[in-house]
Amino acid sequence: MKPDEIVARKLNVNGIVQGVGFRPHIYQLAHSHQVMGEIANTASGVSIHVEGSRENIDRFCKSLPSNLPPLAHITDMAEAPDTVKGLDDFSILPSTAGLMRSTLISPDVSVCADCLKELFDPVDRRFRYPFINCTNCGPRYTIIDDIPYDRCHTSMKHFAMCNPCQSEYDDPKNRRFHAQPNACPECGPRATLHGPDGGLISCENPVEQAARYLKQGKILAIKGLGGFHLSVDACNTPAVERLRRRKHREEKPLAVMSPSLKIIREYAQVTPEEKVLLTSFRRPIVLLRKKEPGLLSEAVSPRNAFIGAMLPYTPLHYLLLDQGFTALVMTSGNMSEEPIAIDNDDAFARLSGMADYFLIHDRQIYLRSDDSLVRHVASADRMIRRSRGTVPVPVFLRRPLQPVLACGAELKNTVCLTSGNRAFLSQHIGDLENSATYDFFCMTIEHMKRILDITPRLLACDLHPDYLSTRYALEQQQTGMDLIQVQHHHAHIVSCMAENRIEGKLIGLAFDGTGYGADGAIWGGEFLIADEIGFDRAGHLSYIPLPGGAAAIREPWRMAASYLYTVFGEKMMDLDLPLLREIDTKKLTFVQGMMVKGVNCPRTSSMGRMFDAVAALIGIRYTVAYEGQAALELEMLADDGESGSYPFEWLSEDGYQILPHPIIQGVVQDMEKRVSPAVISARFHRTVIGMAAALCRVIRRDSGLSRVALSGGVFQNAMLLKGLIRELSADRFEVFSHSLVPSNDGGISLGQAVCAAGVNEV
Numbered sequence: 190m191k192p193d194e195i196v197a198r199k200l201n202v203n204g205i206v207q208g209v210g211f212r213p214h215i216y217q218l219a220h221s222h223q224v225m226g227e228i229a230n231t232a233s234g235v236s237i238h239v240e241g242s243r244e245n246i247d248r249f250c251k252s253l254p255s256n257l258p259p260l261a262h263i264t265d266m267a268e269a270p271d272t273v274k275g276l277d278d279f280s281i282l283p284s285t286a287g288l289m290r291s292t293l294i295s296p297d298v299s300v301c302a303d304c305l306k307e308l309f310d311p312v313d314r315r316f317r318y319p320f321i322n323c324t325n326c327g328p329r330y331t332i333i334d335d336i337p338y339d340r341c342h343t344s345m346k347h348f349a350m351c352n353p354c355q356s357e358y359d360d361p362k363n364r365r366f367h368a369q370p371n372a373c374p375e376c377g378p379r380a381t382l383h384g385p386d387g388g389l390i391s392c393e394n395p396v397e398q399a400a401r402y403l404k405q406g407k408i409l410a411i412k413g414l415g416g417f418h419l420s421v422d423a424c425n426t427p428a429v430e431r432l433r434r435r436k437h438r439e440e441k442p443l444a445v446m447s448p449s450l451k452i453i454r455e456y457a458q459v460t461p462e463e464k465v466l467l468t469s470f471r472r473p474i475v476l477l478r479k480k481e482p483g484l485l486s487e488a489v490s491p492r493n494a495f496i497g498a499m500l501p502y503t504p505l506h507y508l509l510l511d512q513g514f515t516a517l518v519m520t521s522g523n524m525s526e527e528p529i530a531i532d533n534d535d536a537f538a539r540l541s542g543m544a545d546y547f548l549i550h551d552r553q554i555y556l557r558s559d560d561s562l563v564r565h566v567a568s569a570d571r572m573i574r575r576s577r578g579t580v581p582v583p584v585f586l587r588r589p590l591q592p593v594l595a596c597g598a599e600l601k602n603t604v605c606l607t608s609g610n611r612a613f614l615s616q617h618i619g620d621l622e623n624s625a626t627y628d629f630f631c632m633t634i635e636h637m638k639r640i641l642d643i644t645p646r647l648l649a650c651d652l653h654p655d656y657l658s659t660r661y662a663l664e665q666q667q668t669g670m671d672l673i674q675v676q677h678h679h680a681h682i683v684s685c686m687a688e689n690r691i692e693g694k695l696i697g698l699a700f701d702g703t704g705y706g707a708d709g710a711i712w713g714g715e716f717l718i719a720d721e722i723g724f725d726r727a728g729h730l731s732y733i734p735l736p737g738g739a740a741a742i743r744e745p746w747r748m749a750a751s752y753l754y755t756v757f758g759e760k761m762m763d764l765d766l767p768l769l770r771e772i773d774t775k776k777l778t779f780v781q782g783m784m785v786k787g788v789n790c791p792r793t794s795s796m797g798r799m800f801d802a803v804a805a806l807i808g809i810r811y812t813v814a815y816e817g818q819a820a821l822e823l824e825m826l827a828d829d830g831e832s833g834s835y836p837f838e839w840l841s842e843d844g845y846q847i848l849p850h851p852i853i854q855g856v857v858q859d860m861e862k863r864v865s866p867a868v869i870s871a872r873f874h875r876t877v878i879g880m881a882a883a884l885c886r887v888i889r890r891d892s893g894l895s896r897v898a899l900s901g902g903v904f905q906n907a908m909l910l911k912g913l914i915r916e917l918s919a920d921r922f923e924v925f926s927h928s929l930v931p932s933n934d935g936g937i938s939l940g941q942a943v944c945a946a947g948v949n950e951v
Contacts, residue, residue: 196243197226199271200250202263203234205293205582207338209260210324210368211235212281215253216361219279222249226276230284230337232642240273259325259470260295264585281361284337293611294330294338294640296578297414297558299472299502301326303364308504309511314353319396319505320378320552324368326470330581331415331554332370336640340369344553351376370552378552380505385545387537396505399548400512408432410522410536410544413503415558415577415616416529417522417536419543424515426486432518433488435543437525440814442490444474444497444560446519448510453477453498456484456516462565471578472502473561484515494825497562502578505550521559526620528629531557556636557629558616566907567914569928573905575603575935576616581637583611584929584939587690591949594634594645594670595941596658598677598934600703600816602626604634604658605938606643607946612687612939613641614930621657631661648672649945651680651937653705673945677704677937678715679724681900684940686721688929689898694720695925696727696885696894698913701901701933702742702797702817711735713795713901716845716884718892721947727888728845730799734790736780741798744812745819746772748798749805750780751790756853765861767808796877796903799849803873806856807866817902823870824906831871837880845884852876878912885917898925900940902933 202211207230215228215237224246226239239246254263300308304321307313315321322328335342350358354373357365365371372378382395392398399409406428409420419436421428423445433439447453450467457477459467466475474497479490490496499519501507510517521529522540530536531554536547562574572579588610595605602618615633619626638644648670650662659674666672675683681704682697697717706712707726714730733755741747749768753761762769762777769777783790797820804810804819809826813819835855839845852873859869889895897917904910910926917924930936 194242195240195273196246197238197240197271197273198246198250199269200237200239200253201234201267202237203266203293204264205260205262205295206235207294207336209295210258210364210366211261213324213361213363213366214258214261216279216281218249218253222252224249225279227280227282229282230339232337238271238274240271240276259301260298262293262582264293281367284339293583294333294336294581296330296471296580296582297328298326298470298578299500300504300507301470304504305507308507315373317508318374318377319380319503319508320370320372320550321504322368322370322372323364324366325364327368327370328414328552331556331558331577332552333640334555336642338369343369344555345370345372347553348372348377378550380548380550383537383547383549385541387534387541387547390546395548396508397512399546400509400514402546403509403514403517404512407545408435408543410530410540410547411505411509412533412536412549413505414554415556415560416531416554417540418519419522419540420520421518422514423485423489423518426488429486429488429518432520432543436520438520440491440818442493442495442497443518443520444499445485445489445516446499446501446506446510447516448501448507448514450500452515453500456480457496457498460565462570466563466565466570467498467500471561472499473563473578474499476562476564476573489518492822492825499560519560526622527625528619529557529559556616556633564907567911567926569926571905571928572931572935573933574601574617575614575930580616581613581641583613584688585690586610586612586687586943587692590943590946591647592643592645593647593649593942593946594665595649595938595945596651596662597938597941598651599653599656599658601931601933601935602630602658603935603938604630604637605942606637606641606645607942608641608643612942613637613643614936614939617935627657630658646670647945647949649675649941651705651941652676652707671949673948675941675944676707676724678712678717678901679719680937680940680944682717682719682724682898682940683721683944684930684936685898685900685925685927685932687939687943688927688936689925691896691925692721694718694892694894695896695898696888696892697724697898697900698881698885699901700796700903702795702903706794711791711793711795713793713797714799714847715794716888718888718894721943722951723948726844727892728839728847728884730794730796731846731848732792732794733849734784734787735793735798736783736790738789738791742801742816745801745805746811747780748802750777751784752799752802752806752849752853753857754781754784756850764857766806766857767860768805768811771808772811796901800903803856803870806853807860807869809866817905820903820906824874824908826867827870827874827908828865828867829871831868831875833868833872834875834879835872837876837883839884845887847880847884874908874912877909878916881913882916882920885922886920889922895921896923896925900927900932900936904932
């Protein structure tokens with residue numbers, strides 16, 4: 190080719206393009222299209238220089254976005270003419286630093302099929318090595334301390350590669366080229382087994398010995414990708430019950446891990462959509478309907494029609510499960526309400542009272558990350574907990590925003606940082622109710638600011654003055670950032686709008702358990718007319734007393750008593766209800782007195798509390814061991830074949846106020862007639878669906894709006910979500926709901942960020 194026929198082009202590629210085999214992919218692509226050039230990681234993505242014939246370069250650029258490595262994702266690519274350098278090959282240059290840091294980081298992903306094949310190949314040098322990985326799999330987010338994503342910025346910097354590993358790492362044709370966690374038994378991390386006091390247990394194969402302990406009914410603390418799991422044999426009821434006692438997790442369902450999809454299908458129903466979720470490289474926990482009779486201990490998921498199951502995602506998991514288990518319980522390595530342990534010494538200190546043995550390794554975890562939890566409902570995958578395998582992939586917004594730090598809510602906390610049109614939600618942090626979780630919250634913010642190189646100009650938080658996240662934001666305000674406080678339910682609706690990339694006013698249904706209202710009351714059954722900037726309260730459940738405040742959340746019988754007193758007054762004690770016979774009369778009289786005097790009885794419009802009340806009224810649950818338990822068991826009980834419902838009505842006063850009287854009277858009448866609780870549950874669900882749809886029609890008549898957004902933790906109820914989407918869609922509403930972020934408070938930081946940016950621009 191004549192020199193004057195050679196042209197050059199510069200490409201700047203952004204997205205998930207580091208640590209995912211992108212550069213060797215481009216190397217191979219360049220050779221196949223006969224172009225010369227060079228590629229390098231930069232702090233803003235990947236920079237590519239190519240030169241050759243115009244036709245070859247055009248073909249190269251056209252084919253670049255297709256057939257990418259499994260974990261790669263291009264968000265934007267800029268092309269420009271460049272100066273011909275006269276190169277005679279294509280080469281991969283060392284990473285460069287820059288002023289901007291906008292590259293996307295891959296989440297931690299499951300071990301790939303190629304590595305699994307090597308793992309169980311007796312002639313392979315990595316045979317049964319628990320930390321096998323390549324550019325297409327393994328740890329990413331949890332081992333990164335800075336960018337560019339190179340080994341020196343990960344916890345693998347402590348392990349010098351041996352000559353064979355270094356040769357793989359340096360070879361662009363090898364699938365371990367620049368795989369930063371690359372290692373083997375000679376040079377990489379190692380697993381060891383320890384006793385309850387942290388003392389080393391000498392054994393030939395720590396993983397196989399750990400499996401023997403599990404088969405003996407022992408509890409193991411196992412270090413994984415994002416932290417420790419506490420594990421027992423899921424078929425061993427005494428072991429599961431002992432784990433529950435030690436962890437103080439009396440009834441909340443426990444997740445399980447099985448070696449194969451085939452085995453999961455022996456104890457759970459798996460739809461085609463759920464199969465895709467289970468086998469994806471993200472490997473979330475997937476909520477599946479149980480098969481009866483079940484192979485697993487009933488103590489794993491008591492009084493629940495579903496079980497949370499996942500497939501192995503690390504080679505260590507595969508090696509453990511290869512020892513003949515149907516399933517292992519894999520629950521977070523912590524005492525309930527604390528962050529999961531990630532450091533070996535911390536695990537010995539905090540988990541020694543729970544675990545009989547520890548299976549650990551010496552690769553550091555820089556940032557803890559719980560397992561993600563997903564359920565497929567109403568033709569979409571619904572995030573319940575967005576964490577390992579998904580974070581830090583951003584939510585792409587409809588427009589660029591100035592940098593915002595949104596601090597989230599109190600329960601199921603996440604934080605959100607925005608940069609341009611990207612919203613980076615953190616992994617699940619948890620309930621901000623103790624100092625350990627608050628420290629994790631603060632550490633997560635600083636870590637994300639560093640690795641994403643985002644310096645926020647705006648702060649966003651909840652209106653509630655006592656949330657630790659609000660207090661943090663108020664303290665940070667002293668650094669000069671503007672603070673915007675966002676009403677809880679407005680943030681819920683805007684989070685749904687943001688992930689669906691829509692703008693303008695719509696009808697927002699925000700149904701949850703608790704949220705600080707603009708009037709100081711506790712909201713949660715809200716019909717809003719909202720956009721990104723503000724909202725009007727078009728309707729809500731009528732206020733009723735919350736006797737004892739937080740005590741009423743832990744004891745749903747109090748909510749039942751509140752509704753009974755609101756509807757029947759002092760005659761409530763004359764009703765023929767199991768609740769009134771089974772709850773101590775002194776307690777009922779005391780609570781009734783609180784409501785009469787208005788002592789420690791804040792007002793609430795919460796839909797979640799109404800579900801709690803009905804669950805207690807029909808005798809399902811008087812007290813709860815975890816948040817949402819009463820409502821969950823009410824949903825589990827509902828008779829799918831029931832078509833009846835209860836009457837409902839509202840007052841046109843200060844917006845539309847939905848009265849509890851006809852609904853509660855209907856439930857009580859059915860109870861006194863000895864109607865099955867399963868039928869009553871179904872009728873109540875159908876009533877809420879019908880009532881919500883009817884009020885949406887009235888609001889549409891008043892406002893002309895025909896779009897509806899559904900958000901809030903109550904919409905984790907599949908019966909309610911499916912029924913309301915179906916009813917509204919049939920009535921020509923355009924319905925938006927959550928799939929990318931949780932509908933519960935785990936997604937609220939996204940709404941806070943978008944609201945704050947919008948308000949600040951006005």
